[in-house]
Amino acid sequence: MSLFKRLIDAIGGTASQAFANVMESVRTVFAGDPEMRRKVAFSVAMIALSAKMAKADGIVSQEEVTAFQEIFAIPDEEAANVARLYNLAKQDVAGFDVYAERIARLCGSGTANCAMLEDILDGLFHIAKADGVVHQKELDFIALVADIFGFDERNFDRILARHVHPDGIDPFAVLGVSPDLPFAEIRKKYRKLAAESHPDALQARGVPEEFLAIANDRMAALNAAYRAIEKQQEPA
Template structure:
């Protein structure tokens, strides 16, 4: 964490030039150190994270993710078995154990409570990541996966997703477009899993599967090969681990983005094979 040092140095320079900058940087350093220690002392998310400099961002992402997931699950009126399983699986994939897992569970329960300040929590999260759209879109993808865990998006869930999306700075059109892509990915993934489970090798691509593949990439069948390839490359670049690492995401969270990247790759391969693209 370095922002305390930067701001302190700038403020000091404005008043006392070079000596003031030095004093301000020292004061800022003490502030940064204290903030990092606060998260380290928490034991849970703080111990799970990868160093003091990333502690605040990592803990913020994980807390907000599980709290909003709890709120989204409760929006239907009751938390279902699928909601619990989806949340537990995510904790497993993130390798949350001990205190870190307890804090994630506490965040989920907090999000379920009546009066949970959804918009404020989400806006604070957006500000913590300086409105970085790649990080915020990945956050939305995680919530959409939660909402679609049973293959059905209820009106109350859609309303929560729209509220969260708008609080993050996205438009309703963008949110609905991503939902369409996520729904297609859910169906596509289900078919792929079914083929593997049944030990089948699919020699032909059904019309429904091909349509889902186009929707995963956010393109239409009548678009050119060049346009489809451009959309594919843009989506893959957005989910590239090196790029996401530079945005301040927790390392384990980036693995979730790789799951999405695999669906994008499978959809592109389906389209490419069908069209004979090189």
């Protein structure tokens, strides 16, 4: 039985009334398999918030659909179940805040800036900018989700700087550091972010293999920012 079919069967008719029940059921349906629970939790989170973001924006472009499919290389046997979950999320009367709060609890750490929650924000930005621009309603949506996830303004701005930079990329913003911070401290922050963004770390917290291409983009942004700052520190 496929993963999403197993999940839908386990929650029965409740899914037709509230998609939030789907996310709550992840805890119990996959209680005996923590690794699978992490993977399903991430996938359900992305399906739920992607659907809600599409509804908030009012327009679902083909580029956004393609971007969603890049995150989930959905096998043919799963396509109908994933589509059903996506449509349930769009139709559910519950607001996105209900989804985001339950997703934050699925993270399991109970702490702000949980790594999996940052992965989800990256996924939302990936989909939002697929048509060439992050529209204001999409940006507002992601910012509100980040707030519910527990990200403070400084950490959200750090994530935002990787995706939206109309005035050019600010390497200090990408690393979330002040330009007057000693270089040794900047290096320390860079190494911490790089370790959290390593593909092995993402896989360990349940991120699907398909998402690793997006993780590679994050690493490229971090590396480029660090090199730019390092070059500025070189003596003339």
